[in-house]
Amino acid sequence: MPTSQLARLLQNSFDQLLAEWKSSQFATVGRRLSASDENTLSANSREFLTLFRQGLETAEVQDQQAPGWAPIREFLVALSASRAKEGYTPSETASFVFSLKEPLFKLLSGEIKDPVELNREIWNLSRGLDRFGLLTMEAYQKSREEIIARQQREMLELSTPVVRIWDNILAVPLIGTLDSNRTQVIMESLLEAIVSTRSDIAIIDITGVPTVDTLVAQHLLKTVAAARLMGADCIISGVRPQIAQTIIHLGVDLSAVTTKATLAGALQVALQRTGAAIVKGHGAGR
Amino acid sequence: MQVQSSQSISVRTSEDVVAVRQLVRKGSLLLGFTIVDQTKIVTASSELARNLLIYGGGGVAIVEIVQNGGRSGLRLTFEDQGPGIPDIELALRDGYSSGTGMGLGLGGAKRLSHDFEIDSAPGKGTRVSIVRWKAL
Ligand SMILES: Nc1ncnc2c1ncn2[C@@H]1O[C@H](COP(=O)(O)OP(=O)(O)O)[C@@H](O)[C@H]1O
Ligand SMILES: [Mg+2]
Numbered sequence: 001m002p003t004s005q006l007a008r009l010l011q012n013s014f015d016q017l018l019a020e021w022k023s024s025q026f027a028t029v030g031r032r033l034s035a036s037d038e039n040t041l042s043a044n045s046r047e048f049l050t051l052f053r054q055g056l057e058t059a060e061v062q063d064q065q066a067p068g069w070a071p072i073r074e075f076l077v078a079l080s081a082s083r084a085k086e087g088y089t090p091s092e093t094a095s096f097v098f099s100l101k102e103p104l105f106k107l108l109s110g111e112i113k114d115p116v117e118l119n120r121e122i123w124n125l126s127r128g129l130d131r132f133g134l135l136t137m138e139a140y141q142k143s144r145e146e147i148i149a150r151q152q153r154e155m156l157e158l159s160t161p162v163v164r165i166w167d168n169i170l171a172v173p174l175i176g177t178l179d180s181n182r183t184q185v186i187m188e189s190l191l192e193a194i195v196s197t198r199s200d201i202a203i204i205d206i207t208g209v210p211t212v213d214t215l216v217a218q219h220l221l222k223t224v225a226a227a228r229l230m231g232a233d234c235i236i237s238g239v240r241p242q243i244a245q246t247i248i249h250l251g252v253d254l255s256a257v258t259t260k261a262t263l264a265g266a267l268q269v270a271l272q273r274t275g276a277a278i279v280k281g282h283g284a285g286r
Numbered sequence: 287m288q289v290q291s292s293q294s295i296s297v298r299t300s301e302d303v304v305a306v307r308q309l310v311r312k313g314s315l316l317l318g319f320t321i322v323d324q325t326k327i328v329t330a331s332s333e334l335a336r337n338l339l340i341y342g343g344g345g346v347a348i349v350e351i352v353q354n355g356g357r358s359g360l361r362l363t364f365e366d367q368g369p370g371i372p373d374i375e376l377a378l379r380d381g382y383s384s385g386t387g388m389g390l391g392l393g394g395a396k397r398l399s400h401d402f403e404i405d406s407a408p409g410k411g412t413r414v415s416i417v418r419w420k421a422l
Contacts, residue, residue, distance in 0.1 A: 210311075
């Protein structure tokens with residue numbers, strides 16, 4: 001059967017095919033769909049069938065790269081991306097295209113009487129739809145990866161908040177292990193914040209860092225040096241006695257950096273340096 | 287010296303280095319190390335585990351609780367089948383690094399522990415073993 005004939009068949013039985021395809025999709029999704037999900041699914045199905053029929057007018061099913069299939073490819077990529085975002089499972093996403101096979105083949109077998117030709121048509125269509133299905137899965141996978149990468153970036157940023165605690169004074173509380181990936185992000189966001197807030201002093205608080213080994217020390221020293229180039233001084237706070245002792249045994253020289261045991265101590269030094277001071281006194285209302 | 291318990295971790299990624307530190311911290315807590323002793327041995331383990339990963343191409347870290355004449359301590363052994371260290375004295379020198387490190391890890395680990403043994407030869411791999419005893 002020439003593809004144009006297939007296109008005509010699809011056109012004539014469009015509504016019936018759409019209805020059957022939709023009901024088999026509702027069945028495979030397996031969970032209860034909200035009314036708006038059902039509407040989306042109906043609209044998606046109608047659009048796919050329309051594009052599929054239009055594609056058949058100019059392109060062979062086997063020739064997936066044909067210009068005639070470009071719109072349907074774009075449509076599938078966009079559909080997969082939105083399904084990935086909305087939390088559809090991989091099999092729910094894949095079944096969109098694959099579930100079209102059954103109603104479509106049923107339609108064909110009602111139309112083509114010669115079993116050999118029927119077989120050939122089904123085989124051709126099946127391969128074509130499989131490729132559309134694979135494209136759907138690749139796009140779905142890619143979107144999932146993008147979502148995960150974005151979440152990771154967001155977490156990296158979340159775990160290193162640079163806060164402006166006073167005029168011209170920034171603070172970064174570091175928490176957890178400083179693997180190089182994170183340290184890089186911390187360094188960059190601190191330097192950016194120094195520039196954007198025109199701060200003179202940055203307090204790096206390591207109270208939440210359990211182990212300060214030579215790699216962590218090296219990262220800290222590099223950050224301090226880079227900040228200095230931007231015109232800001234760093235104070236490292238949270239240097240508990242056990243950390244100080246260990247650093248000395250390691251042979252790391254922190255003498256060029258102001259260190260303090262507590263964040264409060266660091267803030268006091270920073271305020272003195274910037275000329276501000278906290279004065280004990282009576283509350284304003286009293 | 288008697289070995290009371292022994293646990294090992296294979297070190298292939300930087301997450302494994304974190305796992306080594308955590309296991310060493312657990313062992314030192316079990317032994318009742320002071321916070322200073324805990325910090326020292328955990329930091330030494332971090333240095334040696336990272337050397338194992340970066341220079342040795344990965345290997346195994348063994349954490350043991352040992353006893354000797356009424357004293358108890360933590361023994362850590364790091365073994366790899368990497369390229370080995372051609373000049374151990376140079377490697378131990380403060381500030382020497384064949385990579386981009388501070389060159390303080392090996393010497394630092396030695397200063398942070400009571401016993402330190404290193405066995406390495408080019409092409410044979412490297413084995414570093416340290417012990418920190420519990421203060422009486
Ligand atoms: N397991 C190992 N296998 C091979 N070479 C090692 C190993 N551990 C240390 N070294 C060598 O010893 C040098 C000094 O180590 P270290 O003091 O930890 O400094 P860093 O790690 O900063 O280079 C390393 O640069 C490396 O050349
Ligand atoms: Mg090292």
